[in-house]
Amino acid sequence: xxxxxxxxxxxxxxxxxxxxxxxxxxxxxxxxxxxxxxxxxxxxxxxxxxxxxxxxxxxxxxxxxxxxxxxxxxxxxxxxxxxxxxxxxxxxxxxxxxxxxxxxx
Numbered sequence: 001x002x003x004x005x006x007x008x009x010x011x012x013x014x015x016x017x018x019x020x021x022x023x024x025x026x027x028x029x030x031x032x033x034x035x036x037x038x039x040x041x042x043x044x045x046x047x048x049x050x051x052x053x054x055x056x057x058x059x060x061x062x063x064x065x066x067x068x069x070x071x072x073x074x075x076x077x078x079x080x081x082x083x084x085x086x087x088x089x090x091x092x093x094x095x096x097x098x099x100x101x102x103x104x105x
Contacts, residue, residue, distance in 0.1 A: 007062060008023075008059075008061070008062025008063060009059075009062065009063070010022065010023060010042055010058070010059040010060075010061070010062060011023075011059065012052075012055045012056060012059050015044075017046070018044050018045060018046055018051070019044075019045045019051050019052055019054075019055035020041060020043070020044050020045075020055075021041070021042040021043040021044075021045070021055055021058045021059045022040065022041050022042060023040035023041075023042065042058065042059075043055070043058050045058070061101075065098070065101050068094050068097055068098055068101075069098060071094060072091070072094050072095065072098065075087065075091060075094075
């Protein structure tokens with residue numbers, strides 16, 4: 001299974017007193033005819049102490065998801081035995097994060 005979220009990269013833009021995470025690399029003016037392939041608002045974070053950091057974390061989701069999938073693949077194909085056992089807790093965290101991103105538990 002793969003994630004069904006909007007593919008990245010996602011950009012961060014300041015708009016009034018909020019941070020907006022958007023598919024477009026450059027913020028486009030909004031219109032009723034907005035092409036979802038060139039602009040797509042992912043999240044809007046109210047201006048507060050953590051808002052900018054939250055927006056940055058949200059915007060990194062596509063890259064983090066891809067990196068976790070790649071790391072899991074590399075581990076699966078290259079690690080075994082005692083090393084696998086040592087890495088088992090980290091592998092379980094990776095698997096849980098991927099499952100969550102893909103709509104699982």
